[in-house]
Amino acid sequence: SAMKYLTKIPCVSLRKGLLICGFSAFLSGCVVYTVFGVGKEFNDAYLAGNWSQAALVYESDPAFFKQNAELAGFTPQLDHIAQELNKNLASRLQVHRNKLDSQVWPQRPEDWVITKNFLEESETILTEYNQYSLLKEPQYRNADFDVYAKDLETFRDQIIDTAPEAFAEFDHFDSKDFFKEYPVFLAKSKFISANFDKIEGDITNANVAQFETFLEKYALNKELVSTTAAKVEKAYLNALVMEKTGGRDPDLMETWEIYQSAESKGIKSRKYLRDSIIMIEIPSRDRIGQTAIDFPISVEKEKNILNRSINLEKVLSDDAVQNARYVVIVDLAAAISTSKDQGKTKSQSRYYTHSDWLPNPDYSAAQQEVNAAQLGLQQAQAAYQQALQQQQMNSYNTGYDSGWGAVFASAVTSVVSISGVTSAEERLNEANNRLANTPIQVEHKRYTPYQYQRVTVGAEKQASVNYFVLDRSTNKYVQGTLSKKNNKSFIVLEDLNQQDPDLSSIKKGAVTRDELANWLEGPEMVTFDDVIADYRQRRRQGSKLPADVLVQQDLFDQRNKAIRVALANTSNKQTTVVEAAAVTAKTTNLGYGRITDYNFPRGKVNKDAYAVLVGVRDYDNTDIPPVDFALNDTDAIKQYLIKTRGFKEENVIVLENPNQSDLMSHFGSESNHKGKLYDSVTRRGMKDIFVFYSGHGIPTDEGTGVMLPKDADPQKPEFTGYALSTLVKNLNKLKNVNITLAVDACFSGVSAGGTLVKSASPLYLGSNSSSLTLTNGTIFTAADGKEIASWDTDVRLGLFTKHLLEGFVGKADKVGNKDGKVNVAEMLEYLRDAVGEEADRRFNRRQTPQVFGNTRAVVNEAVNHDFETIQALMKISN
Numbered sequence: 001s002a003m004k005y006l007t008k009i010p011c012v013s014l015r016k017g018l019l020i021c022g023f024s025a026f027l028s029g030c031v032v033y034t035v036f037g038v039g040k041e042f043n044d045a046y047l048a049g050n051w052s053q054a055a056l057v058y059e060s061d062p063a064f065f066k067q068n069a070e071l072a073g074f075t076p077q078l079d080h081i082a083q084e085l086n087k088n089l090a091s092r093l094q095v096h097r098n099k100l101d102s103q104v105w106p107q108r109p110e111d112w113v114i115t116k117n118f119l120e121e122s123e124t125i126l127t128e129y130n131q132y133s134l135l136k137e138p139q140y141r142n143a144d145f146d147v148y149a150k151d152l153e154t155f156r157d158q159i160i161d162t163a164p165e166a167f168a169e170f171d172h173f174d175s176k177d178f179f180k181e182y183p184v185f186l187a188k189s190k191f192i193s194a195n196f197d198k199i200e201g202d203i204t205n206a207n208v209a210q211f212e213t214f215l216e217k218y219a220l221n222k223e224l225v226s227t228t229a230a231k232v233e234k235a236y237l238n239a240l241v242m243e244k245t246g247g248r249d250p251d252l253m254e255t256w257e258i259y260q261s262a263e264s265k266g267i268k269s270r271k272y273l274r275d276s277i278i279m280i281e282i283p284s285r286d287r288i289g290q291t292a293i294d295f296p297i298s299v300e301k302e303k304n305i306l307n308r309s310i311n312l313e314k315v316l317s318d319d320a321v322q323n324a325r326y327v328v329i330v331d332l333a334a335a336i337s338t339s340k341d342q343g344k345t346k347s348q349s350r351y352y353t354h355s356d357w358l359p360n361p362d363y364s365a366a367q368q369e370v371n372a373a374q375l376g377l378q379q380a381q382a383a384y385q386q387a388l389q390q391q392q393m394n395s396y397n398t399g400y401d402s403g404w405g406a407v408f409a410s411a412v413t414s415v416v417s418i419s420g421v422t423s424a425e426e427r428l429n430e431a432n433n434r435l436a437n438t439p440i441q442v443e444h445k446r447y448t449p450y451q452y453q454r455v456t457v458g459a460e461k462q463a464s465v466n467y468f469v470l471d472r473s474t475n476k477y478v479q480g481t482l483s484k485k486n487n488k489s490f491i492v493l494e495d496l497n498q499q500d501p502d503l504s505s506i507k508k509g510a511v512t513r514d515e516l517a518n519w520l521e522g523p524e525m526v527t528f529d530d531v532i533a534d535y536r537q538r539r540r541q542g543s544k545l546p547a548d549v550l551v552q553q554d555l556f557d558q559r560n561k562a563i564r565v566a567l568a569n570t571s572n573k574q575t576t577v578v579e580a581a582a583v584t585a586k587t588t589n590l591g592y593g594r595i596t597d598y599n600f601p602r603g604k605v606n607k608d609a610y611a612v613l614v615g616v617r618d619y620d621n622t623d624i625p626p627v628d629f630a631l632n633d634t635d636a637i638k639q640y641l642i643k644t645r646g647f648k649e650e651n652v653i654v655l656e657n658p659n660q661s662d663l664m665s666h667f668g669s670e671s672n673h674k675g676k677l678y679d680s681v682t683r684r685g686m687k688d689i690f691v692f693y694s695g696h697g698i699p700t701d702e703g704t705g706v707m708l709p710k711d712a713d714p715q716k717p718e719f720t721g722y723a724l725s726t727l728v729k730n731l732n733k734l735k736n737v738n739i740t741l742a743v744d745a746c747f748s749g750v751s752a753g754g755t756l757v758k759s760a761s762p763l764y765l766g767s768n769s770s771s772l773t774l775t776n777g778t779i780f781t782a783a784d785g786k787e788i789a790s791w792d793t794d795v796r797l798g799l800f801t802k803h804l805l806e807g808f809v810g811k812a813d814k815v816g817n818k819d820g821k822v823n824v825a826e827m828l829e830y831l832r833d834a835v836g837e838e839a840d841r842r843f844n845r846r847q848t849p850q851v852f853g854n855t856r857a858v859v860n861e862a863v864n865h866d867f868e869t870i871q872a873l874m875k876i877s878n
Contacts, residue, residue, distance in 0.1 A: 038064055046077050051084040055132045062133055082140035089129050090142055096122050097148060103155060106162050109170060109181060115159070116183040122152050159184045163191070168198035173210040177217045188223040196228045204235050208243045211236045212265065220266045233267045249473035252277070252326040253539055256532055259304070270304040278306040278324040279528060280315055282555070284332035295521045297332040297463050297484075302528035312555055316548040317876055327470040330531060331555060333562035335463040337520040342489075343456045349506065350447035351497035357441040366435040373428035380424040447501070453494040457516060461486040463524055464562035467531045468551060469539070476542040479554060480534050481562065486524060490516050547874040549596040550796055596632075597877040598639045598870070600809060603862030606646035609688040612666055612677055613637055614655045616695030620711050624696065629791055631656060633694035633744055633801040636870075640805055641690055644862050651686075657710045663722040667691075670723070673730040681734055689739040689777070691731065694798055697724070697745035705747035725772060732775050739777030740859060744798040746782060746789040778824050778853025780804060780831070787847050790839050795871055800849055803834045806870055810863035820863055825855035 038061050045054035058065055058078065065074050099118055107115060129135060129145050163186055170178045179188050196203075206214065215236075220229050240258045241250055250258060255276055262269040284297040301307045310318055312331070321327050465482040491510040500506065511519075545551075615634035618626050634654050641647040653676075655662055668675035681689060696708040698717045706721035713720040724743070731739055772779065782789035782800035790799040797805075807830045808822055815833075816826035831849040839847035867873055 051081045054081050055134045059133045086142045112181050112183050164195045167195050173213050193228050208239045251474045252471050273305045277326045278320050280329045281309045282312050282331040293335045295337050296523045299330050300525045300527045316552050325473045329468040331466040333464045333466045333559045334566035336566045337461045339459040342458045345454045346451050350449050351499040353446050353448050356444045360442040363438045363440050366438045370431040373431040377424040380420040384421050452496045455492040457490045459488050465526050466558040475545045477545040478538050478542040480538050547871045549874045549876050597875050599873045600640050600643040601862045601864040603644045603646045608686050609647040610686040611641050611652045611690040613692045627695050629796050630694040632796050633798050637692050659711045660709045668730040670726050673733045689737050692742045694744040697747035699747050742780040744782045744800045781850040783847045790843050808860045810865045813863050814865045821858050822860040824853050824857045
């Protein structure tokens with residue numbers, strides 16, 4: 001068994017089978033265990049009194065000591081070592097025992113560090129004792145250590161059992177970490193999940209600063225997981241909202257900033273955003289038949305919010321839009337791409353024509369190298385043969401007693417000769433390879449000089465992006481337009497010869513005309529951050545959120561405007577326009593009121609009813625401002641007549657932007673009252689007649705009020721307009737009918753849109769004026785002759801028309817006798833109060849509606865008392 005401690009002399013081998021072997025020797029007949037290896041190490045440590053080292057040597061090979069304990073005399077030594085170790089460690093154990101007996105739990109957090117240090121020290125001595133395998137032997141084991149370990153574990157369990165209560169009372173918003181301070185180890189994630197309910201109230205009411213301290217110690221998705229993480233995220237978002245807004249609902253900008261703050265702290269607030277914000281992309285196609293967009297624009301999707309792509313007509317009908325708190329509609333309205341050659345420069349180069357083939361001098365040099373290598377190989381082979389012969393002679397002529405020296409010298413000479421042959425063979429192979437790879441002839445290319453042109457092209461892509469923010473949390477409405485421009489300079493090469501040897505370097509940084517066209521027609525991206533950055537600047541000027549139908553109306557109007565601007569910008573530039581299709585110069589007007597349905601109350605069908613509704617929004621004379629909501633007025637009146645008054649749709653005639661001749665053909669002239677209205681009423685026996693006008697009115701020099709058709713000249717209204725007195729006179733020619741005439745216009749020469757004629761004499765519509773009295777009906781006018789007829793921009797109707805409809809539908813009866821019918825007297829009282837109060841409050845002006853007719857006459861029998869404003873009756877039309 002002692003053989004494993006003896007030294008072996010290694011063998012040394014030489015190439016070519018030459019082997020020199022050493023020898024080994026060993027002792028036999030007696031075994032001396034303490035001379036070599038483990039036995040010697042153990043004996044040295046014991047003699048030095050190093051009991052710990054001796055025990056560790058025992059630890060390295062206890063089987064050896066057990067097998068040879070008696071034979072080698074190890075037993076008394078092991079007994080002595082165990083006795084000394086136990087004596088030393090037992091005295092230290094008693095100190096810890098005294099400390100354990102004096103421990104009191106629970107303690108204040110500031111005292112935890114003392115207990116924590118005590119537990120660590122106790123673990124150290126127990127670990128130190130148990131590291132010795134010798135002391136694990138039953139005959140050497142001190143039972144006091146096992147008793148102490150159990151008592152220590154009992155104390156530790158007590159600390160663990162009270163950890164939840166300590167966790168609940170701990171200040172988690174302080175800089176200290178509960179788990180680092182607490183005396184015993186606790187698995188953070190598992191412990192927090194099990195006991196979060198004990199601190200949930202504190203977390204729910206924490207502010208942002210406290211949360212930041214809390215999250216620095218307990219990381220989301222690490223210590224805070226699952227439902228605990230979700231609760232913390234929700235509470236932190238609430239804290240951010242409180243800090244940002246003081247508790248009120250945040251607007252879109254604040255919501256976005258809250259989201260970014262949360263993300264910076266590791267709060268994954270995607271669900272928070274997706275539940276709140278929806279971004280609608282209206283694709284880059286116009287609605288009205290224009291082709292102003294010649295390259296695609298698209299929105300770069302924001303992954304953390306809900307994104308939809310919906311066409312212009314359906315955008316506000318989408319269910320997701322209806323349910324979102326914040327709606328961001330991005331209308332990629334119009335775009336134009338242009339390019340222009342800005343300059344040309346000529347450059348010199350050359351192109352390949354043909355090649356001449358000449359002998360290659362490198363081929364001759366390679367042949368000479370092969371010849372030299374062949375000669376060198378022959379010489380090396382001869383030297384090798386000579387060396388072999390010499391070795392044979394030495395073998396025969398040298399005796400055994402001459403030693404190994406001569407043999408070794410002969411072998412070395414043989415090896416050197418072989419090496420020379422090998423090197424010569426390698427040189428010959430290399431020479432042959434070079435010869436094989438060297439062409440016999442060399443190509444000499446011939447070139448011809450030429451010129452090409454470098455054209456500098458300036459290119460631009462302009463995009464008009466309209467956006468609309470519907471903030472239902474704060475009832476705010478913001479509209480904006482982003483003008484995105486992408487200017488770029490290109491180099492286009494012309495007359496370039498494809499046989500030019502420098503073609504690649506010349507083309508570097510240049511493009512072809514096709515590549516330029518691809519860029520001009522290529523997509524451009526609008527990001528959510530682009531919209532938010534612009535919204536940040538505009539949101540303070542946001543208006544009150546209108547009905548969805550009015551938002552959709554804005555979408556159409558802004559799309560039209562963007563296309564007009566894009567076309568105008570293109571026509572003003574002397575550029576080469578790269579277009580996907582031809583762009584027409586004129587943009588169709590969408591008009592107003594075409595997308596709104598009103599939930600007017602339903603009345604009985606009236607087959608004997610006939611109406612002519614006139615709306616003049618736009619005028620040929622550019623000095624006349626448009627009546628922005630005139631066509632809205634006619635559309636709303638039309639729906640009221642059909643739904644509530646029971647007029648058949650084919651009997652409601654709407655004249656949009658009529659000329660003077662159109663008015664005369666329907667209502668007759670000063671000299672002939674038999675227009676289309678007269679013919680239809682008398683021929684078909686109509687009984688209930690409704691005439692409505694919304695547009696500009698103007699006085700003549702004689703003080704007569706004149707309605708202005710589309711082609712009117714405000715300087716000569718008596719010749720180009722249509723007198724209100726003529727209309728009333730011709731209506732009086734109708735027999736056995738009941739007529740309602742409503743006029744939403746003022747005749748002062750001044751309108752809500754601006755002045756029509758300076759220094760005009762106003763007309764006062766007095767009730768005693770026989771020329772303005774209907775013998776067979778009632779007249780409703782927006783104001784007296786000295787006042788301005790206001791517009792209600794919130795509902796996009798004339799102020800008078802809005803209240804006229806609200807009064808007809810039921811509000812007049814609600815402030816009257818509430819008998820379910822609306823009469824003229826109730827309308828007069830309601831209109832003067834409602835219109836007068838709102839004009840004064842909103843516009844600081846007087847507006848006094850006028851009513852002429854039988855005050856007891858009933859104007860409507862189907863009423864609704866429940867609605868507050870006409871906005872409540874609006875819905876998006878199909």
